[in-house]
Amino acid sequence: MKTYSASAYAKINLSLDILGKLPNGYHSVEMVMQQIPLSDEVTVSVEKGNEIFLSCSNPSVPTDHSNTAYKAARLFLDETELSAKIRIHIEKNIPVAAGMAGGSTDGAAVLKLLNQAFDNPLSEEKILKLCLNIGADVPFCYLGGCALSRGIGEILTPVSSLKNAYIVIGKPQLDVSTKWVYQNFKLENVTKHPDTSSVISAISNGDLALLKNSSANVLESVTEKEYPVISDYKKLLNDNGAVFSMMSGSGPTVFGIFDNKTMSEVAYDEISKLTNDSYLLRI
Secondary structure, eight states, X not given: OEXXXXXXXXXXXXXXXXXXXXXXXXXXEEEEEEEEEXXXXXXXXXXXXXXXXXXXXXXXXXXXXXXXXHHHHHHHHHHHTOOOEEEEEEEOOSOTTSSSOHHHHHHHHHHHHHHHHTTOOSOHXXXXXXXXXXXXXXXXXXXXXXXXXXXXXXXXEEXXXXXXXEEEEEOOSOOOOHHHHHHTOOGGGOSOOOOHHHXXXXXXXXXXXXXHHHOOBTTHHHHHHHOTHHHHHHHHHHHTTOSEEEEOTTSSOEEEEESOHHHHHHHHHHHHXXXXXXXXXXX
């Protein structure tokens, strides 16, 4: 039996815009996603057979065919026409249903590890197509870094990563369905759209003031309205020195960007009093 392991990193959205709805029902997006140093640990073991087993340290995570990691393994075997007994274990550190691509990044890691285990039968182009079949965020999670994402999330353009900043993250003690958020999104309710080109320029130049002024997440018009605690978390981070704060993805996770280590530590201490899902990261 061969065993392979990898870190599966979370993401935050430094901006998120929705341009409209496509004929197929999906939304056309334009967003900037940033990989962050918070990760699940994914282990894949391969031996002779034809079964997929999945386990997870978090008992709230499903371990059947509905799990993204399980789907990734099934798609890999179908695409390569290989047969194997695959055991997947996820040591879960990324909050669940948080808007941080926790499920998507596990699926991306499984594809990466299985391709490694079988001596790379699939090109990166084919793997990215499989990623998109699993979920819109999975291609980004596979590539990592920082990227402009367009279309339904499949058109990725690498951009400069955010550097020399502290990120404080807090997830309120509630779960939010991404599907529900998109179903309830109404373009006419958005009061501020991000200036995506300025967001990219701000990240490249390390200009956090410009990032604050040009960034926005239009899905806050749905999730924050339904769950006012998101506004409370944002205010807490801003009151404790964040250059700005915003919801990530469809929520409910909130993050604050800091340029001062001491202030970020104070903010982390404060938000940790409200939730166990709190993190202080250096990027």
